[in-house]
Amino acid sequence: MIDYVAMAEMIRGWVEEAGDILRESLADNSIKVEEKTNPSDLVTEMDRFIEKFYVQKIQEHFPDHKILGEEGTYDTFEDLKGFIWVIDPIDGTLNYVKQKRNFCSMLAVFNDGEPVLSFINDVIHEELYEGVKGHGVRCNGHLMEPIAEHPISEGLVSINTRMEMRDPERARSIVGDSLGVRLMGSSGLEMVQVISNRISAYVTTPLSFWDVAPGMVMAAELGLKMTRPDGEPIKLLENNPIIIANPMAYEQIIGKFSN
Amino acid sequence: MIDYVAMAEMIRGWVEEAGDILRESLADNSIKVEEKTNPSDLVTEMDRFIEKFYVQKIQEHFPDHKILGEEGTYDTFEDLKGFIWVIDPIDGTLNYVKQKRNFCSMLAVFNDGEPVLSFINDVIHEELYEGVKGHGVRCNGHLMEPIAEHPISEGLVSINTRMEMRDPERARSIVGDSLGVRLMGSSGLEMVQVISNRISAYVTTPLSFWDVAPGMVMAAELGLKMTRPDGEPIKLLENNPIIIANPMAYEQIIGKFSN
Structure with missing residues (x-):
């Protein structure tokens, strides 16, 4: 062991x-x-x-x-x-x-x-x-305490600049359902905000594996969902777009990517 | 005196x-x-x-x-x-x-x-x-030191959530010219970022006068421009949309509101 x-x-x-x-x-x-x-x-x-x-x-x-x-x-x-x-x-x-x-x-x-x-x-x-x-x-x-489930309507969200530029309809749809946007400009700190329950979801276009890898064990330990927007698991060592959120907010956001 | x-x-x-x-x-x-x-x-x-x-x-x-x-x-x-x-x-x-x-x-x-x-x-x-x-x-x-003039292409910008939702074309145009978006979610702290040269411009839909008033003397002392997006001075005691930025970035952003 x-x-x-x-x-x-x-x-x-x-x-x-x-x-x-x-x-x-x-x-x-x-x-x-x-x-x-x-x-x-x-x-x-x-x-x-x-x-x-x-x-x-x-x-x-x-x-x-x-x-x-x-x-x-x-x-x-x-x-x-x-x-x-x-x-x-x-x-x-x-x-x-x-x-x-x-x-x-x-x-x-x-x-x-x-x-x-x-x-x-x-x-x-x-x-x-x-x-x-x-x-x-x-x-x-x-x-740190596990994150209590809550809908995006009760929380803040973070969406990276590139997603705002390239997929503005979907970005606005997520933002419009939430209490507002916050963006620090560091994927690591964005994940930290979700892990600390200071924002409820972080959604991004593809990032390098080193940008997202540290969130994986933390999300799992705190009961958060973290996958690609198509619901597939993060692909190890590859670039990945990601969603990290509490399960309820996660389901709401995933729904916006499936249609 | x-x-x-x-x-x-x-x-x-x-x-x-x-x-x-x-x-x-x-x-x-x-x-x-x-x-x-x-x-x-x-x-x-x-x-x-x-x-x-x-x-x-x-x-x-x-x-x-x-x-x-x-x-x-x-x-x-x-x-x-x-x-x-x-x-x-x-x-x-x-x-x-x-x-x-x-x-x-x-x-x-x-x-x-x-x-x-x-x-x-x-x-x-x-x-x-x-x-x-x-x-x-x-x-x-x-x-604090006066802010050196620089174009938005050399800096980060902050745009409030409401502007992103209500005026997305213009918001994207400003963001697209910049190095990226940062958003803390407090107009006071957004102005502080500009005053400290950590972001180059803050652009918002109308805010209450108490949200913007403290930026006025600070902007003036540091050589920043701070007006309404139509170029008119901030209206005292009223709600105001604002732009606060270094003069070069300010002119670039104001230009996007005049056409």
Whole structure:
């Protein structure tokens, strides 16, 4: 039996250290930025530095584990056997650059294709979320409560900008049924809002696997539904559009995608 | 000559005290909520309590000043002569209730129709913004820098949910020119994002005067433009749709409303 709680304890230290490095990096006002695919897809020196930091820790302690990282670190995956680590060193790099807040650093661990551990560090707000299969979700060590079911009419929703642009009818239909929109601009923090019941649903166009992977074990532990909008499970290691919501709101939103 | 700096110093103490009360109010988990005009327009005991707290302070120190408050405190205004105080005890009450964060407490002071002082207290993030005519804007005592002009293509934008629902073509046009949308769900905090250069523009359907008043002196002090979307000045004591942005982004957005 693998002791996921002990494993989480060690990883937590790395994630905290990465958070400290990121916080300090904002103090010196000289973030070096490059565009990746377009002006809103950025990479900084720190994205690469933090990914490298995690990779070194993983390789030191778990030399036979495989790694998928946003900034180019990846092994070949012939199947989902064994341990796979998914790294998003800075999720919300645009916020990191423009806002110096509202970004997070994330890790997710899969064992034989099953999500078993994940970490989302809301660095500036100093909130570290940690999900451990079978042991719930903690924020800064405090166990979080399962989310009570409620319809979208009783909650706020988050819909990413691209969905608003490309699928405006459906976006407006979801928003119109809700109490309003909130959008932070980091998929990790958007998932954290749902996990914390501060928003009731997060709906997006396809995102990279590292953007959504950490939500999976947390959603499962708190009784939330998290799938692709066609109701199919998240496809591991691939790009996925997602819905994450409490079961009642989830059914309402899924219904809007089936017709 | 009225010493606005000395006046601001006294008011700051009240706003800090109101922030402490609001922070404590979230600890006991028993917020009493009523609907006002619709399910997303809420009022809590604390809205009323904080408004009363400000009114008592104002009446004690400035008995001849007039007051406009969100929760029903208002004098009759035959003209804009003399001092008028505008109170929004909790801006973002829906966030206060659903998120226990992302709300603020705001005050604005006008003298003979001119905005002279304002306060926006981002209570949970412990950031108190303070604008004093002729003396700039401070966040927790630190003087803020004027915003460098830049086009919307280089920044993030905030557009309120109602505008997205009622004027989707224009909303999408603005969003499409920008790097993306962010939305906190509190007009006060939305204005704070622009004032801090974390977003480049905030565009909304008509809001109550207490929702927008505190932005006026801050925008003026930092070189931002803030008007109605038809380019007309904000109408004092009335409901106003607004644009607040750096001059370059402002001109681009205004252009979308003129055709």
